[in-house]
Amino acid sequence: MLDLVWLIPALPLAGFLLLLAFGRRLGEPGAGWLATIMCAASFAASVIVFAGLLARAEDNRRFVQILFAWVPVGALRVDVGFLVDPLSITMALFVTGVGALIHLYAIGYMHGDDGFPRFFVYLNLFIFSMLMLVLGNNLLVTFVGWEGVGACSYFLISFWFSDEANASAGKKAFITNRIGDWGFMLAIFVAFASVGTIDYVGMNTRLAQGAAVTATAVGLLLFVGAVGKSAQIPLFIWLPDAMAGPTPVSALIHAATMVTAGVFLMTRVNPILAAGYTWVPHLIAWLGVITALVAATIAITQNDIKKVLAYSTISQLGYMFLAVGVGAYVAAIFHMVTHAFFKALLFLGSGSVIHGVDDEQDMRRMGALRKYMPVTAATFIVGWLAIAGVPPFSGFWSKDEILLSAWASGGTQGRALWAIGLATALITAYYMSRQVFLVFYGEARWQDDAPAEIPAEGGGAEAAVEPAHDEAGGHGVRPHESPWLMAAPLVVLAVLATVGGVINLPFSENTEFLARWLDPVVGANELAIDVPTATKVTLAAVAVAAALVGILGAAVVYLWRRVRAVEPAVLAHGYYYDESISRFVGGPGMALFNAVAWFDTHIIDGAVNGVAALVAGGGRRLRVVQSGFVRSYALGVATGVVVVLAYIITRINF
Amino acid sequence: MSPAFPILTAMVLLPAAGALAVALVPRTRPELFRGVALLFSFATGALTIYLLAAFDRHDAGYQFVVNRSWVSDFGIAWHVGVDGISLFLIVLTGVLFPLAMLGSSPHHDPKPYYAWLLLLEAGCLGVFISLDLFLFFVMFEIVLVPMYFLIGGWGYANRVYAALKFFLFTIFGSALMLVGIVALAYLHRNAIEDQHRAQATEIVDQAQGNPTPAQQAEVAQLREGVPLSFDLVDIAESHTVVDDSKSANPIDWSAARWIFLALAVAFAIKVPLFPLHTWLPDAHTEAPTAGSVILAGVLLKLGTYGLLRFGLYLLPDAALFFAPGLVTLGVIGIIYGAICAAMQKDLKRLVAYSSVAHLGFIVLGTFAITTQGLQGGLLQAVNHGLSTGALFLLVGMIADRRGTREISRLKGLQKPAPLFAAVFMVVMLSSIGLPGLNGFVGEFLVLIGSFLTRRWWAIVAASGVILAALYLLWAYQRVFQGEPDEDNRHFPEINWREGLVMAPLVALIVFLGVYPKPVLDRMAPSVDKLIVHVERNSDFVSPKPGRPAENAQEGGK
DSSP: OGGGTTHHHHHHHHHHHHHHHHHHHHHHHHHHHHHHHHHHHHHHHHHHHHHHHHHSOGGGOOEEEEEEEEEEETTEEEEEEEEESHHHHHHHHHHHHHHHHHHHHHHHHTTTOTTHHHHHHHHHHHHHHHHHHHHBSBHHHHHHHHHHHHHHHHHHHTSSTTSHHHHHHHHHHHHHHHHHHHHHHHHHHHHHHHHSOOBHHHHHHHHHHSOHHHHHHHHHHHHHHHHHHTTOTTSTTHHHHGGGSOHHHHHIIIIISGGGHHHHHHHHTHHHHHHSOTHHHHHHHHHHHHHHHHHHHHHTTOOBHHHHHHHHHHHHHHHHHHHHHTTOHHHHHHHHHHHHHHHHHHHHHHHHHHHHTTSOOBGGGOOOGGGTOHHHHHHHHHHHHHHHTOTTSHHHHHHHHHHHHHHHTOHHHHHHHHHHHHHHHHHHHHHHHHHHHHHHSSOOOTTOSSOOSSOOSOOGGGGGGOOOOOTTTTTTOOOOOOOHHHHHHHHHHHHHHHHGGGGGOTTSGGGOHHHHHHHHHHGGGOOOOOOOHHHHHHHHHHHHHHHHHHHHHHIIIIISOOSOOOOOHHHHTGGGHHHHHHHHIIIIIHHHHHHHHHIIIIIIHHHHHHHHHHHHHHHHHTGGGOOSOHHHHHHHHHHHHHHHHHHHHHHOOO | OOTTSOHHHHHHHHHHHHHHHHHHSOTTOTHHHHHHHHHHHHHHHHHHHHHHHHOOTTOOSOEEEEEEEEEGGGTEEEEEEEOTTTHHHHHHHHHHHHHHHHHOOOSSOHHHHHHHHHHHHHHHHHHHHBOBHHHHHHHHHHHHHHHHHHHHHHOOTTHHHHHHHHHHHHHHHHHHHHHHHHHHHHHHHHHHHHHHHHHHHHHHHHHTTOOOHHHHHHHHHHHSOOOOOOBHHHHHHOOEEOSSSOEEOSSOHHHHHHHHHHHHHHHHHHTTOTTSOTHHHHHHHHSOHHHHHHIIIIIHHHHHHHHIIIIITTOHHHHHHHHHHHHHHHHHHHHHHHHHHHTOSBHHHHHHHHHHHHHHHHHHHHHHTSHHHHHHHHHHHHHHHHHHHHHHHHHHHHHHHHSOOBGGGOOOTTTTOHHHHHHHHHHHHHHHTOBTBHHHHHHHHHHHHHHHHOHHHHHHHHTHHHHHHHHHHHHHHHHHSSOOOTTTTTOOOOOHHHHHHHHHHHHHHHHHHHOOHHHHHHHHHHHHHHHHHHHHTSSOOOOOTTOHHHHTTTTOO
């Protein structure tokens, strides 16, 4: 059964090729159904391979399939091949599973769009690329998928390309990602130069046995790549802008799958991280937790329904890196899976809301929508409780595991990481509750002309995603529930977001399915949690209390309106980070580029033309020999050169 | 075709005959020019494909060799042959010429236009098959003339300036090359004669005044003069054996360096390497579309091919001396070319500057002297021919439709012409080096290969990949995205003839990205042989990746 693994990426690839050829003829909804069926079939193939892997003995759960030699040059042997192990198949399952649901949803969401078939062309190409990324048996195949998902992300962010802002957002995402990819490439070079292979199996083993400095370099450079792809500090700026893409894209690519690739990669090379100097994992943990906190604080002040979720995604990814950094790889993957459920749910829910209120994205022009969109509201609330960390929803279990691991990693550092993580959890509960209250509760504000309901100082942060609401103000908007095609995936995801925690319940070793399942891949380097049960329970209780405080706080401000909202401009502007970068690129950056271009035309080419002018001037005086033919000038030049050089060669040594 | 059939000679003569045929077509039958020209260039293309099929991929040496004395007084021979290093440049030439002719038409005077193009093709193929220094020089010069007239005669507004600049730059290099070649041939002959004399003296000394008749004959033979030879293989491989693993160039090392420098400058102008590149943006931009395609696709490769075959192979020790400088200039070109490209206001000029960046990768890979770097450089040469050739064709189509190449006057073309935009996108992504398309494989091999021997250069060069995304995506955004204004709203979609030209290019772009193995396999034996040759004739030692001993020094960043 395992040798069917090639089918997993082949099916969406076939879908992509078919849609490329016949997409326009299939039209709507045929193109969408074809894409959905291909993705669902890929999920089925993943389940079959999963079953095959499960049937094997625990220490034998690794299978490599080589399709063909891709770049065989000298000592460098790169094959197109797949590595099937518990990690890759877990990724494949949730990528194709959540992917299929989002495909289905998109059939409804993209209804009536001119680019309907084109949208599904990209979507299937994305699934294919993502599967190459997770299934690849060496760094280069992963890199193909890595850049492939980046390209698809670019296509889909700028899907509505007539709007310049969307085009800019797509370009920004691609280029920012490429900065990270530079690190990825260098990691490949160092790995090849030092151990002669970039196959995961051989490379991980040999780097782990080799010098610590090499492992450190490879781990750190791969982390640079991960920082770009997973939108961590300092490269997170592209993700909020990426919300310019259609909402199913935000759910699939910019929440559930692509942006988690960095966490996957770090987990994939965990022996390398373990073999390097310890400051690298520490750096990862700190960068993760700080990203989590910073992004969460920005999310408090966003008014665009999707931007809140975008910053929330950055923040949650930060949690995953925190887990990776302290060696809690299982917790990282656990949170990745539950996050895929609840964040996809929240994004699709927000899409349903946007759809229901005629493409409005400003939460200040929503409110009381639960009465009009019961399914959307109910499922969104499930997602909210899950991300806020309220038991027994899935997010509680995975987040608690990460906080516990941070605590258990020991020392002052462990305590500090835990405390920041806890504060972030509180803020998360706060901003998500704010969103739910603004959108689904309170007064109906979609009829209002001006978004004056919630005072927000400096609400200009949503420059790129200014929704295209019609000029007539919001009048005449009739909120309505979305069709079943969109509602059904919401319900399925809501169920998963509720019970997703069962894959790794911390009650006994027997209920920690994910930990046991991933043990062959990460077990050797997994953090051993040596904390008494009483402490564990206390920590969990504190986490729940933080969540409840966050929710209550938001209720006081946004539901009962007892306290005026505090939304400082510095947060609304994302600490002015993105704006500073834009200003730098547009100012000194542009000036530097212009200076180089000026240097080229005026200095280098100027010198050439200057020489020409000199020759021409001399020529005027030597009119006797001037014949007017290029050849004769050239001959003159050539003869001179010959004479000079012939002299030099006979006379001078180097 | 029997093995005796001189396919390489035919390959040069066929387009030359085509040029003659076009010239002989009476002016009263103008409709025939294009047809005859296409016929000849397609036939030549077919011949190169046949060559590819007949090529023995296990043979590292020269194949289909013809070696006939030509100017015997000076030891000049019609010595032609092909190996894994030149094979794909020949095929690229054979494929690009008919497509360039098919993809664009001259606005006036078709007769001389097609005649020049065919003569140009003959010259280009001649360069890649020459194994005689003088023959190579002649072919190199033949290329120059048609290109000069194509730019000057059928180019855009500033064509005269551009053509003259192209001509003067190149002729300057050619003069240096001629000096280098002549000096090399004579010095080599003299050095061999000196060696013979020394051997003769040694024999005489050993005989102590009583030489046997056999010794006398040998001495007499050694004291006879050695004929002059311009043969590339003779000169490159005649190095004196020092011991089992090393041999030495008979020419004085200092003279060898001067000769290498003369040749290298000539090739560097052609590549072009910073700071000798300023003829390129003008020539590319002002040339007619077919001229730009050939200029970028084939002519620039004359430079990198020259550096490899008539630099690294011919004078390995001298090449190693200059390698750091050449690599540095290549890396400067990667960054500098990309920055200049980003700032261009003319779409065609932007593509032209991108060539400076792409060719920098080839130079870096060549002088990394690792099997990955060299094969990557050769592959990159082919890839650049396909991608940049295709880009120039597309830009030419835009210019023909809109009458302008100003980026600021183009906008939102994806809306009226989605298929055109899609083709442009694929070609652009290939140029950016997206994995899965051809451009990536070449750049990746160059970088990983040069990382082994020139680590810091590779690290800097890798950042050029970010810049490539920057200038091309920005250009795409300004030209294809946004809402089209009145001038651009009715931009015609790609037509069947254009589709026919682009289809093989796009197919090759995808194929070489997914399955480059057939190409790499055919290059490998010749490239490995070259590396052994370089190791044998210099202090260079090719690195062996993955040696544990190196681990301690690796990557302490």
